[in-house]
Structure formats: C-alpha cells, structure tokens
Amino acid sequence: xxxxxxxxxxxxxxxxxxxxxxxxxxxxxxxxxxxxxxxxxxxxxxxxxxxxxxxxxxxxxxxxxxxxxxxxxxxxxxxxxxxxxxxxxxxxxxxxxxxxxxxxxxxxxxxxxxxxxxxxxxxxxxxxxxxxxxxxxxxxxxxxxxxxxxxxxxxxxxxxxxxxxxxxxxxxxxxxxxxxxxxxxxxxxxxxxxxxxxxxxxxxxxxxxxxxxxxxxxxxxxxxxxxxxxxxxxxxxxxxxxxxxxxxxxxxxxxxxxxxxxxxxxxxxxxxxxxxxxxxxxxxxxxxxxxxxxxxxxxxxxxxxxxxxxxxxxxxxxxxxxxxxxxxxx
Amino acid sequence: xxxxxxxxxxxxxxxxxxxxxxxxxxxxxxxxxxxxxxxxxxxxxxxxxxxxxxxxxxxxxxxxxxxxxxxxxxxxxxxxxxxxxxxxxxxxxxxxxxxxxxxxxxxxxxxxxxxxxxxxxxxxxxxxxxxxxxxxxxxxxxxxxxxxxxxxxxxxxxxxxxxxxxxxxxxxxxxxxxxxxxxxxxxxxxxxxxxxxxxxxxxxxxxxxxxxxxxxxxxxxxxxxxxxxxxxxxxx
Numbered sequence: 001x002x003x004x005x006x007x008x009x010x011x012x013x014x015x016x017x018x019x020x021x022x023x024x025x026x027x028x029x030x031x032x033x034x035x036x037x038x039x040x041x042x043x044x045x046x047x048x049x050x051x052x053x054x055x056x057x058x059x060x061x062x063x064x065x066x067x068x069x070x071x072x073x074x075x076x077x078x079x080x081x082x083x084x085x086x087x088x089x090x091x092x093x094x095x096x097x098x099x100x101x102x103x104x105x106x107x108x109x110x111x112x113x114x115x116x117x118x119x120x121x122x123x124x125x126x127x128x129x130x131x132x133x134x135x136x137x138x139x140x141x142x143x144x145x146x147x148x149x150x151x152x153x154x155x156x157x158x159x160x161x162x163x164x165x166x167x168x169x170x171x172x173x174x175x176x177x178x179x180x181x182x183x184x185x186x187x188x189x190x191x192x193x194x195x196x197x198x199x200x201x202x203x204x205x206x207x208x209x210x211x212x213x214x215x216x217x218x219x220x221x222x223x224x225x226x227x228x229x230x231x232x233x234x235x236x237x238x239x240x241x242x243x244x245x246x247x248x249x250x251x252x253x254x255x256x257x258x259x260x261x262x263x264x265x266x267x268x269x270x271x272x273x274x275x276x277x278x279x280x281x282x283x284x285x286x287x288x289x290x291x292x293x294x295x296x297x298x299x300x301x302x303x304x305x306x307x308x309x310x311x312x313x314x315x316x317x318x319x320x321x322x323x324x325x326x327x328x329x330x
Numbered sequence: 331x332x333x334x335x336x337x338x339x340x341x342x343x344x345x346x347x348x349x350x351x352x353x354x355x356x357x358x359x360x361x362x363x364x365x366x367x368x369x370x371x372x373x374x375x376x377x378x379x380x381x382x383x384x385x386x387x388x389x390x391x392x393x394x395x396x397x398x399x400x401x402x403x404x405x406x407x408x409x410x411x412x413x414x415x416x417x418x419x420x421x422x423x424x425x426x427x428x429x430x431x432x433x434x435x436x437x438x439x440x441x442x443x444x445x446x447x448x449x450x451x452x453x454x455x456x457x458x459x460x461x462x463x464x465x466x467x468x469x470x471x472x473x474x475x476x477x478x479x480x481x482x483x484x485x486x487x488x489x490x491x492x493x494x495x496x497x498x499x500x501x502x503x504x505x506x507x508x509x510x511x512x513x514x515x516x517x518x519x520x521x522x523x524x525x526x527x528x529x530x531x532x533x534x535x536x537x538x539x540x541x542x543x544x545x546x547x548x549x550x551x552x553x554x555x556x557x558x559x560x561x562x563x564x565x566x
C-alpha cells in the first residue's frame with residue numbers, strides 16, 4: 001500500500017501561523033498610538049521684504065553731449081512681503097565698453113521719483129542711497145505692491161561711439177530688514193553712443209583791412225579757429241565762398257578765387273594762390289585740414305584755418321564783402 | 331564806474347559767456363550710401379544737432395555730384411530745406427534720391443569725396459555784419475557726404491508670372507488649335523473617304539444593276555436565238 005505525502009499541508013499550516021503572528025504583532029503596535037490627544041501649533045511670521053524690478057534691462061541711444069530725460073520708468077515691486085520699505089539704489093562704478101576701453105561714469109545716470117521732461121535728478125552712486133520712495137506693505141488681498149522710479153543718462157563730451165554696459169541695483173529696505181531677491185533686483189543698462197562731429201567757429205567775420213588794387217595780403221593772415229566741442233569723430237575742413245560784392249553796387253564784383261586759405265600763417269599769399277583758392281559756393285573745396293576727434297580727456301579739439309586776399313588790378317575803390325563758409329565733414 | 335583791476339575779470343567772464351553761448355552745429359557721422367534701382371528712389375535719414383545753448387537757424391544746400399557721360403545725374407531732394415534748431419535739440423533730415431530709368435546699372439556718383447563735388451551742406455545762418463574795409467562774413471556748416479549707386483531693378487515676380495502665364499496660354503492655345511485642326515482634317519478625310527467609298531459602292535451597285543439589266547435584257551434575245559436555232563434544226 002502506498003503511503004500519502006502530507007508535507008504540503010504542514011507547510012501551509014506553518015505559513016498561516018506565521019502570518020497570524022505578524023498580524024497580531026502589527027495590530028498591537030497600532031493600538032499603542034491610537035489614543036486621542038491635542039496638538040498646539042504656532043508660527044512666527046517675521047517682517048519680510050522682497051524686491052523685484054521691471055524691466056530688467058534698458059538701452060539708451062544718443063550722441064555725445066546729449067542727455068536722455070529722466071523719464072525711463074523702472075517699477076520696483078514687493079511681491080509676498082508684509083512690511084513697507086524704502087527703495088535703495090546703487091550701481092557699478094561705470095558703464096564700460098570692452099571694445100574701445102572707454103567708460104561712462106555711473107554718476108551720469110540720474111534717478112528721480114517722478115518723470116521729468118529734462119535730464120535732472122540725483123546721481124546714481126556705487127554706494128546704496130535711500131531714495132525715500134516707499135513701497136507699501138503687501139497684504140493677503142494685495143500681495144504685490146510697487147512704486148516707480150525714473151532714470152535718465154547724459155553722455156559726456158568726447159565719448160567714443162559704441163555700446164557701454166553696466167548694472168544698477170535696487171533693494172527695498174526697512175531699517176535693518178533687507179529684502180530677499182527671489183528673482184532679480186539688477187537692472188542691466190546699455191548706452192549706445194552714436195558717432196558725431198560738431199563745428200563751432202570762434203569768429204564769424206574777417207576784416208582784411210585795406211588792400212590796394214592789384215595787391216594782396218602777403219604774409220598777413222586772418223585765422224578762424226574751427227573747433228569740435230564734444231563730438232567723437234575726426235572731421236575734414238571744407239571751404240567755399242561767394243564772390244566779393246561792392247558794397248554800394250552789387251553789380252560790381254570780383255571773383256571768389258581771390259580769397260585763399262592756408263593751414264599755416266608762415267607762407268605768403270602768392271604761395272597759396274591759386275592752389276588754395278576758394279571755390280564758388282555751394283561747391284566746397286577740401287582743405288585737407290582736419291579737426292581731431294575729441295575724447296573724454298580732450299573734449300574740444302580745434303584747428304586754425306587762415307585766409308588771405310588779393311584784389312585784382314582795376315577793382316573799383318571802396319568796400320567789398322564776401323561770404324566764406326567753413327564746413328566740417330565726418 | 332568799473333575799476334581797472336576788474337577789467338580782466340569782466341573780459342574773462344565775457345569770454346566765458348561767449349564760449350558757452352556759441353552755436354555748436356553737429357551731425358551724425360558717416361556718409362549716406364544709396365543703392366537705388368533704375369527708375370526708382372530711396373530715402374535715407376540722418377540727424378543734425380545743436381549741442382550749444384543758442385538757437386541755430388539753418389539752410390540746406392543740395393549736394394553737387396560728379397557727372398558720368400551718357401548718363402543722367404540722379405536727383406537729390408532734402409527735407410527740410412531750412413529750419414531752426416533749439417538749444418540741445420536734434421532734427422532728422424530726410425534725403426531722397428531719384429535714379430533716372432535710362433542710366434546704366436553699376437554706376438557710382440558721389441558728393442563730397444572728389445574735387446568739384448560737395449555733400450549736403452547744412453549752413454548755420456547767423457551772419458554778422460562786416461563794417462568797412464574788405465570784409466568777409468564767415469558761416470559754419472556741416473557737410474554730409476553722399477554716395478549713390480545705380481542698381482538693376484529687382485526681378486518682378488508678377489511680371490515673370492504674367493509672362494509664364496502668357497506663354498502657357500499661347501502653348502495651350504497652339505496645342506488645342508493643332509489638335510482640333512488635326513481632328514477636323516482627319517474627320518474631313520474620313521468623310522471624304524466615306525463619300526468616295528459610297529460613290530464607289532454606288533458606282534459598283536450601278537454597274538451590277540446594269541449588268542443585271544443587261545443580263546435581263548440579254549435573256550429574251552438568247553431565248554429567241556435558241557428558239558431560232560431550234561427552228562433551224564427542225565427545218566433541216
């Protein structure tokens with residue numbers, strides 16, 4: 001007779017007993033913490049400030065000696081803070097151009113609490129300045145509060161053309177409480193300086209005095225100082241003139257080419273005539289003289305141009321007048 | 331009464347006032363470079379400036395360009411031709427170049443870069459009066475160099491589309507005409523052939539009929555002939 005194998009039954013019974021034991025153990029642990037009790041919660045919410053600005057970057061474009069009015073709006077916001085604070089402002093020392101190695105001092109950037117139609121206000125410095133512009137405390141119903149601040153810039157004379165970049169920083173502060181900056185409080189500033197040249201003449205008339213008919217001014221020259229007060233490009237000097245007109249009878253005249261120009265006053269009239277004779281306006285003649293490009297260190301550059309005159313023989317005695325036009329081209 | 335020791339101070343102060351009050355006419359640097367298609371126009375702008383503290387009245391003188399034989403010189407117009415610049419103000423100048431249609435492409439005219447030519451002159455119009463003797467009134471001006479290049483007109487896509495369309499219409503029309511003509515000719519030929527065939531058939535039918543008639547007509551004669559031959563045989 002074949003005996004039956006009951007090992008499988010023994011295994012099932014042992015497993016069932018083990019599972020029951022574990023279940024009992026775990027249920028006894030749960031029972032240990034299931035008693036009722038009261039939890040007292042407390043939280044301390046400190047006075048908090050945050051600073052955000054909009055926009056985060058601005059670009060100003062202008063010429064040397066020109067300024068952008070103090071009306072570029074920057075909105076300084078406190079989002080999710082809970083106390084009021086004042087806006088503080090400061091910046092990098094300069095707005096710099098890495099390509100030409102020049103810079104614009106940060107003091108050329110002005111701030112003001114209100115928009116202005118002129119370049120006016122307070123200079124931005126490298127140290128934090130309290131603008132006294134208040135940003136109100138945010139509340140649960142108004143979680144974001146903000147205040148405006150306006151900026152402007154002036155481009156110093158002789159600043160070379162190019163892009164100048166720097167940063168201006170903002171912070172909302174209340175006594176010793178400074179703001180956290182969850183996003184950004186840095187304004188990236190770019191100033192695009194355009195190329196230009198100016199002309200300014202130190203005299204607007206020349207009196208050649210008395211010149212005899214058939215004679216000339218010889219080695220006596222009348223100089224006009226041609227200046228560039230603040231541009232950033234080298235300019236070439238061009239000249240033109242009108243015919244000499246008799247003062248009491250406009251029908252009487254002699255030719256413009258009797259007037260000559262020179263870059264020096266050490267030569268004689270005959271050395272300049274006719275190669276350096278003036279051409280009849282509006283045709284300008286290049287003198288090949290230049291006015292150097294001003295720089296921030298030398299914001300005004302100048303070149304003197306001299307004029308001499310020969311009176312043709314037979315010219316009627318009396319006073320004659322002429323227009324001379326000195327032009328800078330850059 | 332002005333004391334003598336103060337004269338130098340007053341002179342320096344006057345010099346200072348003169349220097350700060352002096353007009354400072356300026357312009358945006360660089361030449362104006364035009365690339366104008368034949369028969370077309372182009373407008374470029376540039377800025378003139380008054381960086382000084384006194385008002386500047388200005389007048390504009392049009393540029394003088396070089397001439398090129400057998401080609402018309404482009405026309406240059408500037409707006410405004412005169413005006414007033416307040417202290418620390420700017421004025422945008424609009425320069426328009428009109429290129430003659432009959433000029434050759436690839437030519438270059440310039441003003442202010444060659445002898446006998448001039449750029450656009452903006453002249454400060456505040457002359458002082460010269461009294462007595464040989465006097466010249468000196469004006470300050472700024473010159474804007476100008477370079478003008480003539481260019482072929484750009485390809486007109488509409489024109490090309492029109493030409494292609496026209497060509498397509500002509501080709502399609504020609505094809506259709508040829509097709510229908512060929513078809514008509516074929517039809518005519520077919521008809522002609524059918525007509526000829528019909529005629530031939532008719533002719534054939536006519537011949538057959540004639541043959542039948544002849545046969546029919548010939549039958550009694552043959553019978554009569556046979557009868558006669560029979561009668562002759564009997565008679566023998």
